[in-house]
Amino acid sequence: MAGWAIAVHGGAGVDPNLPAERQEQAKQLLTRVLNLGIDALRSSVSAIDVVELVVRELESDPFFNSGRGSALTENGTVEMEASIMDGMGRRCGAVSGLTTVKNPVSLARLVMDKSPHSYLAFSGAEKFAKQMGVEMVDNEYFITQDNVEMLKQAKEADSIVFDYRIPTVGYETCGTGVQSPIHMNGLPISIYAPETVGCVVVDSQGRCAAATSTGGLLNKRMGRIGDSPLIGAGTYACDICAVSCTGEGEAIIRGTLAREVGAVMEYKGLGLQDAVDFVIKERLDEGKAGLIAVSKTGEVSYGFNCVGMFRGCATQNGFMEVGIWD
Amino acid sequence: MVGWAIAVHGGAGVDPNLPTERQEQAKQLLTRCLNLGISALRSSASAIDVVELVVRELETDPIFNSGRGSALTEKGTVEMEASIMDGVGRRCGAVSGLSTVKNPVSLARLVMDKSPHSYLAFSGAEDFAKQMGVEREENDYFVTEDNVGMLKVAKEANSIVFDYRIPTTGYESCGAGVESPIRMNGLPISVYAPETVGCVVVDSQGRCAAATSTGGLMNKRIGRIGDSPLIGAGTYACDVCGVSCTGEGEAIIRGTLAREVAAVMEYKGLALQEAVDFVIKERLDEGQAGLIAVSKTGEVAYGFNCVGMFRGCATEDGFMEVGIWE
Numbered sequence: 001m002a003g004w005a006i007a008v009h010g011g012a013g014v015d016p017n018l019p020a021e022r023q024e025q026a027k028q029l030l031t032r033v034l035n036l037g038i039d040a041l042r043s044s045v046s047a048i049d050v051v052e053l054v055v056r057e058l059e060s061d062p063f064f065n066s067g068r069g070s071a072l073t074e075n076g077t078v079e080m081e082a083s084i085m086d087g088m089g090r091r092c093g094a095v096s097g098l099t100t101v102k103n104p105v106s107l108a109r110l111v112m113d114k115s116p117h118s119y120l121a122f123s124g125a126e127k128f129a130k131q132m133g134v135e136m137v138d139n140e141y142f143i144t145q146d147n148v149e150m151l152k153q154a155k156e157a158d159s160i161v162f163d164y165r166i167p168t169v170g171y172e173t174c175g176t177g178v179q180s181p182i183h184m185n186g187l188p189i190s191i192y193a194p195e196t197v198g199c200v201v202v203d204s205q206g207r208c209a210a211a212t213s214t215g216g217l218l219n220k221r222m223g224r225i226g227d228s229p230l231i232g233a234g235t236y237a238c239d240i241c242a243v244s245c246t247g248e249g250e251a252i253i254r255g256t257l258a259r260e261v262g263a264v265m266e267y268k269g270l271g272l273q274d275a276v277d278f279v280i281k282e283r284l285d286e287g288k289a290g291l292i293a294v295s296k297t298g299e300v301s302y303g304f305n306c307v308g309m310f311r312g313c314a315t316q317n318g319f320m321e322v323g324i325w326d
Numbered sequence: 327m328v329g330w331a332i333a334v335h336g337g338a339g340v341d342p343n344l345p346t347e348r349q350e351q352a353k354q355l356l357t358r359c360l361n362l363g364i365s366a367l368r369s370s371a372s373a374i375d376v377v378e379l380v381v382r383e384l385e386t387d388p389i390f391n392s393g394r395g396s397a398l399t400e401k402g403t404v405e406m407e408a409s410i411m412d413g414v415g416r417r418c419g420a421v422s423g424l425s426t427v428k429n430p431v432s433l434a435r436l437v438m439d440k441s442p443h444s445y446l447a448f449s450g451a452e453d454f455a456k457q458m459g460v461e462r463e464e465n466d467y468f469v470t471e472d473n474v475g476m477l478k479v480a481k482e483a484n485s486i487v488f489d490y491r492i493p494t495t496g497y498e499s500c501g502a503g504v505e506s507p508i509r510m511n512g513l514p515i516s517v518y519a520p521e522t523v524g525c526v527v528v529d530s531q532g533r534c535a536a537a538t539s540t541g542g543l544m545n546k547r548i549g550r551i552g553d554s555p556l557i558g559a560g561t562y563a564c565d566v567c568g569v570s571c572t573g574e575g576e577a578i579i580r581g582t583l584a585r586e587v588a589a590v591m592e593y594k595g596l597a598l599q600e601a602v603d604f605v606i607k608e609r610l611d612e613g614q615a616g617l618i619a620v621s622k623t624g625e626v627a628y629g630f631n632c633v634g635m636f637r638g639c640a641t642e643d644g645f646m647e648v649g650i651w652e
Contacts, residue, residue: 090580096551097448116511117543117550118576122423122448124549186442217443223450224443225422232558232582250444254416256558256585263586267593 070215251287577613
């Protein structure tokens with residue numbers, strides 16, 4: 001048996017001007033959740049349980065864009081989505097459009113374990129949550145002052161950007177006082193902050209699992225679904241690997257990014273790092289994204305084609321690393 | 327340049343005891359839709375336009391499970407979903423949870439062409455539909471007598487089946503009056519009738535496209551999303567092929583079925599028919615499903631591992647075939 005391995009992420013696409021204090025906070029959070037996962041793995045907890053508990057922790061912390069601290073919709077509310085996949089049997093569960101469920105990843109787990117379906121959304125998902133008795137809170141619980149501010153700026157930026165696909169120079173009036181030539185999904189990177197979270201694990205039995213959770217795109221239309229709840233796009237796990245992605249949702253969906261890593265390993269015989277590099281290079285076209293991955297043989301790797309990705313990795317032989325930049 | 331090719335389907339998993347009259351009706355509908363597509367292709371319509379117009383026709387006809395004639399939710403209402411993908415640039419659009427949109431596939435097309443998102447669902451999708459001014463109807467427009475009857479039978483079957491995954495002998499009391507040992511998604515095949523519809527096309531310029539549309543699973547929970555709107559699962563198109571799947575949604579999602587056909591062509595160098603056979607054989611485990619596919623070189627193929635799939639295919643050199651069984 002090769003050892004266990006774990007990776008976590010807090011989003012790909014980071015403002016190069018992010019204040020040092022925020023960078024420190026991010027790294028501390030990543031370190032803390034990594035250690036949570038490591039403790040569980042040392043106690044022989046299974047991969048599927050570890051990814052769920054780590055993502056729950058990321059959702060409960062307001063820092064990144066999931067659970068509490070989720071990006072706000074155009075209406076100033078929160079609509080969360082998540083998916084989870086167990087490499088054993090490729091079982092999966094996903095949820096979208098959650099407004100009162102404290103931990104979306106846990107509801108996705110219940111969809112997988114306790115329902116005959118794979119994916120529940122909006123009021124049907126909320127109803128299932130009530131039936132399952134999961135912890136539920138008012139929508140306000142998820143909203144942070146930071147994100148209320150971000151939404152305001154995003155709306156100002158949008159009133160200038162007519163077609164989001166065309167980069168503009170309008171962002172100077174955003175009011176953040178930060179110059180940035182980088183855009184993702186049509187917004188300046190100082191505002192966009194994708195910060196979807198995810199975790200991938202291979203346990204000491206060689207079982208792989210992955211989970212991804214997000215509030216989605218800042219200022220999104222009500223009802224907009226991104227890549228995070230889509231199996232094969234934002235999340236994937238099978239007997240040889242587990243993957244969680246983050247970045248421009250549309251690019252991840254078109255590129256079926258998470259499945260792709262497993263596919264090139266199986267069909268082209270690539271090793272994990274080669275597979276990750278291949279997928280980031282070949283499957284993203286003009287899209288910007290990143291991903292973390294583990295293999296059943298205890299390897300961990302990540303890749304991204306944008307500026308920065310909040311991530312952390314650790315393996316059983318003592319390796320541990322938390323980072324943001326290249 | 328090789329010629330154009332087109333395939334349509336009306337669902338995989340057919341009751342072997344389906345009355346001859348219904349089999350005839352199905353074949354006539356498939357023939358009519360195929361001819362619609364063929365005429366358009368002969369007039370040099372592009373693949374993406376052809377798949378949309380053919381699926382619109384299938385949605386409008388009450389026979390299969392899409393648009394009018396959709397399977398009913400547990401509440402007796404209709405929640406429709408669809409996705410469409412253009413091999414050129416791998417652009418895509420998807421919708422779920424529609425209750426008033428006459429042609430879901432056309433709304434999916436608008437999501438792709440006229441919104442910065444890839445996937446809209448439930449009330450957000452309905453709002454977008456209003457803004458786009460698409461044709462809308464009251465929910466009863468979509469509900470047919472047949473399906474009201476089917477829902478009743480499904481509920482009776484369910485009251486016996488405690489865990490849908492365990493085959494039981496309870497179905498004799500279904501009241502369908504038809505003996506059938508075949509079950510899909512926990513329901514006897516005489517009741518289940520997946521009948522999702524889809525179309526794949528490669529036009530005379532070698533461009534591929536695919537679209538899939540459905541009312542989803544009979545007696546489904548409100549909010550349940552299946553494989554049909556999920557890019558890479560129910561629908562996929564890229565520069566080498568176009569694929570549309572149907573059958574047990576959960577199995578199609580876990581198997582990322584539509585993407586898989588293209589992946590084995592790209593990464594294993596398999597030709598279209600081999601790729602289809604490989605995917606049906608290797609990616610479905612105990613799941614039951616089928617798919618149709620075309621390649622950029624003008625080939626058409628289909629495969630299924632269950633009893634029957636309503637399908638039709640045609641190629642520019644005059645080949646045309648409509649069928650249900652092996």
